Amino acid sequence: MDKRDKFRGCLIGGAVGDALGYAVEFCSEREIFAKYGESGISEYELSGGKVIISDDTQMTMFTATALLDGVTRGKMRGIMSGWEEYIALEYGGWYLTQTEPFPVDRKKNYAKYSWIMNLPQLFERRAPGNTCLSALASGMHGTLEKPINDSKGCGGVMRVAPIGLYFANGNHERTTRLEIDLIGAKSAAITHGHELGFIPAAALVHIIGLLAGNDNISVLDALADSVVTMRKIFRASQDLERFHKLMEKAADLAEGSDNDLEAIHKLGEGWVAEETLAIAVYCAIKYQNDFEKAIRAAVNHNGDSDSTGAVCGNILGAKLGLSNIPQKYKDNLEFYDVLTILADDLLDDCQMSEYGDYYDEAWDAKYIKKTYKFKTEYQTV
Numbered sequence: 001m002d003k004r005d006k007f008r009g010c011l012i013g014g015a016v017g018d019a020l021g022y023a024v025e026f027c028s029e030r031e032i033f034a035k036y037g038e039s040g041i042s043e044y045e046l047s048g049g050k051v052i053i054s055d056d057t058q059m060t061m062f063t064a065t066a067l068l069d070g071v072t073r074g075k076m077r078g079i080m081s082g083w084e085e086y087i088a089l090e091y092g093g094w095y096l097t098q099t100e101p102f103p104v105d106r107k108k109n110y111a112k113y114s115w116i117m118n119l120p121q122l123f124e125r126r127a128p129g130n131t132c133l134s135a136l137a138s139g140m141h142g143t144l145e146k147p148i149n150d151s152k153g154c155g156g157v158m159r160v161a162p163i164g165l166y167f168a169n170g171n172h173e174r175t176t177r178l179e180i181d182l183i184g185a186k187s188a189a190i191t192h193g194h195e196l197g198f199i200p201a202a203a204l205v206h207i208i209g210l211l212a213g214n215d216n217i218s219v220l221d222a223l224a225d226s227v228v229t230m231r232k233i234f235r236a237s238q239d240l241e242r243f244h245k246l247m248e249k250a251a252d253l254a255e256g257s258d259n260d261l262e263a264i265h266k267l268g269e270g271w272v273a274e275e276t277l278a279i280a281v282y283c284a285i286k287y288q289n290d291f292e293k294a295i296r297a298a299v300n301h302n303g304d305s306d307s308t309g310a311v312c313g314n315i316l317g318a319k320l321g322l323s324n325i326p327q328k329y330k331d332n333l334e335f336y337d338v339l340t341i342l343a344d345d346l347l348d349d350c351q352m353s354e355y356g357d358y359y360d361e362a363w364d365a366k367y368i369k370k371t372y373k374f375k376t377e378y379q380t381v
């Protein structure tokens with residue numbers, strides 16, 4: 001399969017699950033089935049003619065631009081601190097979009113500014129996670145060694161898919177999979193300090209990397225490989241056993257005879273990161289060739305529907321590609337075009353360098369000058 005199809009499928013698939021789930025994020029099962037019938041929500045709810053995404057997709061977009069700003073800075077100026085440093089800075093940019101009016105001063109905030117902050121509709125608040133907001137408000141950022149709090153909310157895992165994608169673009173043979181997974185963990189630990197706040201993020205990065213980089217691997221095999229790797233990386237973790245057992249349970253349930261709701265109830269509600277990943281992989285394994293069925297199972301439950309939907313969409317989008325996401329889920333989706341640009345940039349990577357002649361005007365405007373203004377269908381200013 002065309003890698004571009006997988007890269008686009010991963011980011012747009014995540015946004016699909018996020019948007020479908022956001023409509024029912026705070027609804028009980030009783031409310032969902034009373035409103036949408038016995039199969040639950042399956043079509044988008046339009047809000048003012050558009051299908052809106054939530055904080056999960058917003059933060060995913062900031063993870064992507066952080067990687068792209070980071071690689072560009074490294075190639076043009078030879079300065080490259082840890083990837084998570086760039087990611088922490090740009091989560092500070094996301095924080096500005098949630099707390100300041102549009103537009104914020106680009107020059108004053110250059111380090112944390114990315115071109116997507118030129119999009120006014122990214123400044124809308126879509127039920128942002130309190131843990132992310134309060135951790136970023138402190139101006140500090142958490143690390144694996146110095147946890148910022150004891151949270152294992154799903155805000156760390158729901159935003160890291162671009163890391164798995166970017167390192168599957170073919171340019172990073174010298175970076176080991178362990179190192180890549182650790183970037184996922186460190187990125188989650190910026191705001192979520194509990195081991196189970198960041199181990200699932202590392203596992204998701206691992207799964208996405210395998211699915212985006214290979215055509216012939218199943219979601220089940222990618223999950224199993226991620227668990228083996230987590231055991232190597234987080235050898236000393238007190239919580240690894242719970243993580244391992246929950247992933248095994250998700251895989252067993254996907255091949256068992258419970259219906260989706262019974263199975264999901266056995267895995268949790270998805271407000272905490274290990275349950276989010278468990279519900280997402282359960283749905284993605286069970287329906288690994290049917291994007292719509294997987295997403296519908298991932299969002300129609302009592303729990304954190306937009307995050308379980310987003311992570312499931314990232315996983316199956318990376319496996320099946322954009323071409324296997326039904327058209328009805330692409331129509332009217334907020335940021336569809338922007339997500340396509342980010343997916344393509346993660347794949348194509350920075351081709352300019354300090355000593356090379358190659359010049360890409362659009363890349364310069366996005367990742368160096370940060371002045372790129374992309375008019376989306378929903379431009380409001």
Ligand SMILES: [Mg+2]
Pocket residue numbers: 054055056126127306307
């Ligand atoms: Mg959300």
